[in-house]
Amino acid sequence: MSVNVLNAGLLTTIQDIGRTGSQKFGVLVSGAMDSYSMRIANLLVGNDEREGVLEITLFGTKLQFEEDTLIAITGGDLQTTVDGIPVANWRPLIVRKGSILKFGFAIEGCRAYLAIAGGIDIPVVMESKSTYMVARIGGFKGRALQQNDQLSFGPLTESNDKVFTLIEREGTPDWAVPHHPLISLESTQTIRFIEGTEYKHFDDTSKQRLVREPYVVTPQSNRMGLRLEGQALSLTEKLEMLSEGVTFGTIQLPPNGKPIILMADRQTAGGYPKIGQVITADLGSLSQVKPNATLYFKLITHAEAERELIAKEELINQFKIGIQHNLRY
């Protein structure tokens, strides 16, 4: 069972929940940018929610399946078609042998996630299938997919089989997992953050600007970080900083005063002052903003951030129960 890459698109990589446990060796975490969408895609085909999926960026990816294959697509709406016929996201479907799955252009969001029943059969490196492009490890040969690559799938588990059988018998369901409670795909977003480790070292004007002014996601943004354009932010006085840990969602300020939000492929440590930290519950939405999108920021407390995170995990648990019930696995 395999799929052939007819067109790799702008950037298509294999990502899972991330490569944790090796940051002390300088190894990036990587993983899906929008892990909420990634997890739901896996659950919809009966995979473990942490399994590797394809992360498809903005447009252009075209795949041909060698066998009848159970898949699910979540995340941004890239106007996906199978043999030219539009298919719905956020639900399981079977793509027939020889059919061509094509991702058009993102009309909503930035990244789509394609889960394949059985997962993708690639070596697990440091406990993860995620592609770490700079170090050329993980994923498919350590790199983004290219034309004519052939990806094999893992063996179907009992739950994959059950979903496959059900969809084969009853067709693609008329329900879909609602994405709104998990992620926003709006082109302008309000992103919640909490105070960063150096928040108090920023001047009042900067603190006001961050919560009032719009910031635009520049085209230089990527999986490492979102580079923002907008009113510059500054410290009350220069800080002597030593490198220390950073994480997904860290809003850091290089000397030019233009914020950078660190994303999935961030380095393991950094030495720039950190004005804020995007809350985990909003990282999925943040990962779906396109270049030139406008962001607003809202400051909340650490306790609220924790409550939002827990609420979202409980929501995923409910979705999981609902999906397993509906798909009878």
Add this chain to the structure above:
Amino acid sequence: MSEQKSLDIKVLGDSAIIIKLGEGIHPSIHQQVKNLSYLLDEYPFDGFIESVPAYNSLAVYYSPYLVHQSKNGFQIAGTPIEKVTDYINTLAIQISELPITKGRLVEIPVLYGGEFGPDLHIVAETHGMSIEEVIEIHSTPEYLVYMIGFAPGFPFLGGLDERIATPRKLTPRTSIPPGSVGIAGKQTGVYPLETPGGWQIIGRTPTDLFVPDMSPPSLLQSGDKIKFCPMTQEQYDEQKKVTTCQ
């Protein structure tokens, strides 16, 4: 047991904290960082993901949801951050009671100068020294590995002799081959992977610093000491795979 003194804990978002164990760059502060990292690996709390040592701080990553769900893993009830803070403060009482670990001494053979160390003469000229003197000064100390970062396996070292501290190149090179040994200001280090960079490159080691299939994948770890040993071209060619000095 000594009286409990709270650690300096800063939140790094809702799923990580940074524990500051002192100011500046000192081996004694770094020893505390290492000890706390060791304790957390030995006695992880429910939801603990990993800890990452830096010069004078330790970042701790965890799942607040698993902390929230933990039934018996914590001595107090409360929010995830309250539970984690309490757990680590209690654990930290043992930091100063741990024996000082010496860390390993890893020898890294280096072919200095020539094609592999194109900037060695710049370092020598900057300080009015001979090339031999620079090599002698660079290969004498034992350097402490404070942290691994920037790139997989890339060591941040302390202990460069200020007599050979040299500013970065004005124009960074677009590509530096793996194994390159360089100087940037008061820092010295080895590039494990091919990457762009502005360091003054003074030599190259045949030793691999990062091998993804190895466990652990990085030759060096925070707390190790390293010593650079000069080698000849013939030794370099022969010892492409040797990981210690002969």
